[in-house]
Amino acid sequence: MTYDAQLENDDIDLEACLWVTKIDGGNMTDEDYSELRSWIRADAKHKAAFETYATDFLVVDDILSTVSEAISEIEKQGGASRSVLASSNPTKSPRLRNPWSGFAAGLAAACIALVAVMAMGLPSGGAPQPTTGSHFAAHSGDQKTVELPDGSSVMMNTQSEIRVAYTQTERLIYLDKGEAVFDVEKDASRPFTVSSGDTVVRAIGTIFSVRTFSDSVEVLVEEGVVELMPPADIKSKAGSPVSTNGAIRLEQGGYTRVSLSDGISQRAADLEYVERRLAWREGVLSFDQDLLADVVREFNRYSEKEIVIVDDDLAELKIGGVFPIERTDAFLDALEAGFDVEIEYANAERIEISKEK
Secondary structure: OOOHHHHHHHHHHHHHHHHHHHHHOOOOOOHHHHHHHHHHHHHHHHHHHHHHHHHOOEEOOOOOOOHHHHHHHHHHHHHHHHHHOOOOOOOOOOOOEOOOOOOHHHHHHHHHHHHHHHOOOOOOOOOOOOOOOEEEEOOOOEEEEEOOOOOOEEEEOOOOOEEEOOOOOOEEEEEEEOOEEEEEEOOOOOEEEEOOOEEEEEEEOEEEEEOOOHHHHHHHHOOOOOEEEEOHHHHHHHHOOOOOOOOOEEOOOOOEEEEEOOOEEEEEEOOOHHHHHOOOHHOEEEEEEEEEEHHHHHHOOOOOOOOOOEOOHHHHHHEEEEEEEOOHHHHHHHHHHOOOOEEEEEOOOOEEEEEEE
């Protein structure tokens, strides 16, 4: 199928989704049903798409055994078929009802997800599956786990945002901000793709993380294999890490950082390093000879008070240890006890680290 043909199918899917949404809301008039009848009759693809969404989101009563029969009545009767397909709310119509409490929100989300895919210029590959929402966020100091329709899950770290757009042929996640770990159910027919800026990571069944920075994206693989596609203008800077098709293959323990300014950097596979970097899932931060500047940056992601290194040369101190995320004070006490530094709580919003006087 050509790209243009796929986009045409996406338009049909979207219109079918919107028709079913309107029926579910109980807002259809005789004129609406007449227009729907004309749209269904115009093209067999229209009827097929409408039947797909109606089957997923609407239930007819015992008078009609299938959604197909209900659609046939629409084609034949026009406005009279309001008695066949109307609101899913039983108080508005006894002939059509929605057995899932709050499922109309899922239907709306499915339409929104399809719009999001089309807006980005990506072919959807089919009708989106119902999700509980297309946008999720973990706020400052929080973490959130999102269960996806296929059994995969996303664990979002603090200050992170994702958008979900599932289709029949692909599972799409957009990491707009922050960091997340993706535990992916195997499904060779529907690759799992995470897009962050212009960097794309694709997997079938694996556990990996993606983290965004101001000018870079970082990928860690805890289990399985992923394929990373960096932006086209960065590939030439990478040298050997990039294969002939422009993809970077990462296996268990793998690490890659894609930077707009520094190109692509990798390190030898090291599962212990990956697990240490992802220790936040257990409520702790783990360091092994990390620079104080990097350690402070990590704590600042969770702390209500900003930690500031006053004397620049302290930034190079090497720090090791495991600290509870919620105990910034424990980290600062250990730092003050182990090094010649002073900790000053300057005000309600700022903590300063300086050389001991």
